[in-house]
Amino acid sequence: MTLEFREVTEDNFDEFIALEVKLDQKDNFFFRSTKPNIMSLAQTYIFKGARILALYAGDTMVGSMFYSREDAVPSNFWLIRFMIDQRYQGKGYGRQAMLMLFDRVKSENGGAPAILGLCYEHYNKVGEHLYRSLGFEPTGETMGGGQIVARKRV
Ligand SMILES: CC(C)(COP(=O)(O)OP(=O)(O)OC[C@H]1O[C@@H](n2cnc3c(N)ncnc32)[C@H](O)[C@@H]1OP(=O)(O)O)[C@@H](O)C(=O)NCCC(=O)NCCS
DSSP states (O other), X not given: OOEEEEOOOTTTHHHHXXXXXXXXXXTOSGGGOSSHHHHHHHHHHHOTTEEEEEEEETTEEEEEEEEEEOXXXXXXXXXXXXXXXXXXXXXXXXXXXXXXXHHHHHHHTTTSOOEEEEEEOTTOHHHHHHHHHTTOEEEEEEETTTEEEEEEEO
């Protein structure tokens, strides 16, 4: 099914913060936030370059993406948190969402190529497989408490 981004509003907020990953995935997030969507909403309020979006397959909310533009280098973007709810994983939504993000970032960069960075835990083999297969290359740096940083030109 085709995915789309939708804003988080007063109508879907409760559903948004109730999205959950699997028990063994709870430490996968940036700085190991255990309430990733609440944290991302709070950070969107604080950091003006940041955007939080809900992912929908038809009318079903299936996940979230939280990304930000870098203040110092505006053609650099970071995917800070990304999740597909445990009920909807393994259906291709994660890959589709990443491709949608590439288009979005490019368009927010006025159509010019942008650099998209992200990070993942060394034990997050599903995330690593997804990101590497999409062309993300580890930079050798770590961030967010030891997570592997990888980047890609989009
Ligand atoms: C990472 C995540 C977003 C991927 O979402 P998803 O919708 O399950 O991913 P997809 O269905 O598009 O699958 C992507 C790839 O991972 C593989 N994959 C998905 N779940 C898998 C599993 N449990 N075991 C092994 N491989 C798996 C798929 O086979 C696919 O590979 P392929 O396209 O080469 O066949 C999701 O697993 C998630 O939310 N994880 C918890 C939070 C997290 O780790 N976020 C990223 C932090 S950096």
